[in-house]
Amino acid sequence: MKNEFELMDQLFDELFPITRSITGEGVRKTINILKKFIPLEMFSVKTGTKVFDWEIPKEWVIREAWIKDEDGNEIINMKNHNLHVLNYSVPVNKKMSLEELKPFIHTIPHLPDAIPYVTSYYKERWGFCMSYNQFKSLKEGTYHAFIDSELKDGELNYAHAILPGQSSKEILISTYICHPSMANNELSGPIVAAFLYNRMKEYRDRKFTYRFVFVPETIGSIAYLHRFGEHLRKNVYSGFVLTCLGGKNYPLSFKRSRNKKAPINKIVDYLISTGEMELIVRPFTPTHGSDERQYCSPGFNLPVGQFARMVYGQYKGYHNSLDTKEVMTIEKLIDGVNEIEKILKIQEWDGYYINTNPFGEVKLDKHGLYPDINTPLNGNASNNQKIDNRKQLNAILTMLNYSDGEHSLLDIAQLSGIHLDNLMNAIKLLKEKGLLKGPYYEKRSLFE
Numbered sequence: 001m002k003n004e005f006e007l008m009d010q011l012f013d014e015l016f017p018i019t020r021s022i023t024g025e026g027v028r029k030t031i032n033i034l035k036k037f038i039p040l041e042m043f044s045v046k047t048g049t050k051v052f053d054w055e056i057p058k059e060w061v062i063r064e065a066w067i068k069d070e071d072g073n074e075i076i077n078m079k080n081h082n083l084h085v086l087n088y089s090v091p092v093n094k095k096m097s098l099e100e101l102k103p104f105i106h107t108i109p110h111l112p113d114a115i116p117y118v119t120s121y122y123k124e125r126w127g128f129c130m131s132y133n134q135f136k137s138l139k140e141g142t143y144h145a146f147i148d149s150e151l152k153d154g155e156l157n158y159a160h161a162i163l164p165g166q167s168s169k170e171i172l173i174s175t176y177i178c179h180p181s182m183a184n185n186e187l188s189g190p191i192v193a194a195f196l197y198n199r200m201k202e203y204r205d206r207k208f209t210y211r212f213v214f215v216p217e218t219i220g221s222i223a224y225l226h227r228f229g230e231h232l233r234k235n236v237y238s239g240f241v242l243t244c245l246g247g248k249n250y251p252l253s254f255k256r257s258r259n260k261k262a263p264i265n266k267i268v269d270y271l272i273s274t275g276e277m278e279l280i281v282r283p284f285t286p287t288h289g290s291d292e293r294q295y296c297s298p299g300f301n302l303p304v305g306q307f308a309r310m311v312y313g314q315y316k317g318y319h320n321s322l323d324t325k326e327v328m329t330i331e332k333l334i335d336g337v338n339e340i341e342k343i344l345k346i347q348e349w350d351g352y353y354i355n356t357n358p359f360g361e362v363k364l365d366k367h368g369l370y371p372d373i374n375t376p377l378n379g380n381a382s383n384n385q386k387i388d389n390r391k392q393l394n395a396i397l398t399m400l401n402y403s404d405g406e407h408s409l410l411d412i413a414q415l416s417g418i419h420l421d422n423l424m425n426a427i428k429l430l431k432e433k434g435l436l437k438g439p440y441y442e443k444r445s446l447f448e
Contacts, residue, residue: 004334004337007195008333008334011033011036011037011191012183012330015034016183016187017082017181018180018181019181020177020178020186021087021180021216022088022156022178022217022219022220023056023058023154023155025061026180027178027216030177030190031177031214037197037198038193038197040160040161041160042157043157043159043160044155045155045156045158046154046155047059047153047154047155048153049223051222051223051226052222052225052226054219054223056223057121057122057151057156058151058152058153059153059154060087060149060151061149061152062085062147062149063148063149064146064148065077065078065089065128065147066078066079067143067144068143068144069141069144075134075138075143076128081115081181083115083180083181083182084115084128085147085149086118086119086127086128087118087120087180089120089127090125090149091126091149092146094145095142096143097143098138098140098141101143101145104145105127105128105129105135106118106128106129106130107130107132111132111320112133113322114132114316114317114320115129115320116129116319117180117182124151126145131321156219156220158213158224159214159215160211160213161211161212162210163201163209163210163211164209165207165209166205166206166207166208168209168235169236169237169441170208170210170232170236170237171209171210171236171237171238171239171344172211172213172232172238172295172304173196173212173242174212174215174221174295175190175241175242175243176189176214176216176217176220176243176290177190177215177220178216178220181321182320183324183328184244184247184310185243185312185317188243188309188332188336189245190242191333192245192336192337196212196337196344200341206348207439208237208348209235211236211239217290217291218291220291221291221294222294225300229300232302236302236303236304237263237303237441238262238263238264239264239295239304240254240264240292240305240306240340241289241292241295241304241306242336242340243306244310245308245309245333246327246328247309247310247332248327248329250309251278251280251309252278252307252308252335252336252339252340253279253281253308253309253311254268254281254307255281255292255305255307256268256281256282256284257303257305258286259302259303259304262303262305264303264305264347265305266410267343267350268281268305270346270413270414274413276420277343282311288313289312290306292306307336307340309332309336346410349409349420349424350439351438351440351441352407352442352443353403353405353427353437353439354403354404354405354446355404355435355446356434358446361397361400362400364393364396369393369396369429391422392422392425392426394418394422395422395423395425396429396430398412398416399412399423399427400435402415402416404446405443405444405448406443408439409423409439
């Protein structure tokens with residue numbers, strides 16, 4: 001039986017070589033591979049369909065792309081690296097001088113060994129990408145530029161998987177599947193999302209329904225909102241976009257939701273304030289980022305943030321061929337699943353609780369919740385169990401006192417200084433005894 005690391009590694013190796021774009025067979029192939037790990041339902045939107053202020057573009061078909069010199073020697077070929085062709089390039093079959101060819105070749109001079117990732121989704125053009133070092137080595141002469149591609153009436157594809165919970169309130173977890181052959185800035189998000197699904201499906205008595213969404217970036221999330229936006233507006237309790245989650249020596253980073261009431265904002269603030277998790281917080285901004293910009297557009301204003309680690313635009317492999325598995329590391333994807341699962345677990349328990357016996361203290365021994373011996377706080381206990389009982393008793397008394405429909409679990413943790421794990425254990429015990437109800441999503445009266 002393969003462990004989680006081996007399965008992630010296998011999934012990465014299957015997905016990495018695929019030539020993906022915002023439409024086309026690469027997206028469909030990616031979804032079908034992901035289906036081995038998460039039961040995705042795939043949707044399609046036809047070319048020309050209006051989605052808010054956008055229109056679904058023609059589908060890109062790419063079969064072959066290369067440059068050869070006048071002796072027929074191959075200079076570059078997308079079969080060797082799919083970043084060599086400008087993404088969404090129109091076809092070309094032309095012989096030209098080096099000077100004529102140069103404007104159609106894209107490089108990154110400050111990263112001379114990197115092949116850039118360049119796109120032209122909404123304006124027809126053709127082009128190639130290569131390392132700056134290779135570009136500088138080209139000799140004068142005649143070159144043959146060849147791209148066998150097609151823009152046709154087709155479809156845009158996206159997919160989702162719904163993991164039902166006790167409530168119709170949803171946690172939205174979204175990621176994108178359109179970038180070709182880059183590790184951190186593409187595959188980290190879908191892989192972490194797939195394995196989060198498999199972690200969360202093992203949770204018994206899930207409070208929330210979980211919606212895992214896989215879309216081409218920007219146009220895909222806009223198309224998804226066009227179809228499901230009203231449902232999301234009514235049902236999404238919290239959520240986040242997953243992107244760029246790899247990278248050694250980088251802590252997890254959180255971009256706040258535009259919606260200031262977003263529960264995910266509050267959970268992250270709590271974890272930072274208590275030092276329970278190393279997190280970097282970035283403010284919400286519509287000027288850069290990923291699909292959280294669409295989910296947080298003012299008409300929807302969903303309570304959605306974004307998790308990343310080696311953040312887009314802040315590492316030298318961003319949008320180029322230096323973004324490899326060795327830089328990303330599968331180990332960091334495992335860390336991402338662990339960290340985000342912890343946050344989801346807190347979210348499952350957070351909310352407002354009601355003490356069912358709010359008049360005076362509950363007689364705890366009557367319910368089997370009082371220690372069988374009472375020792376001084378600084379006295380000599382004969383074993384650790386007695387000390388643990390005191391901690392448990394403190395958590396029980398604290399939960400009962402503040403479970404008035406006015407204080408959330410995080411409020412209670414911050415007021416008391418008691419660790420969340422101890423409070424969650426107390427909640428479990430109190431609910432088993434029928435002494436506590438909840439959690440509820442909003443404040444409510446103790447006497448409802």
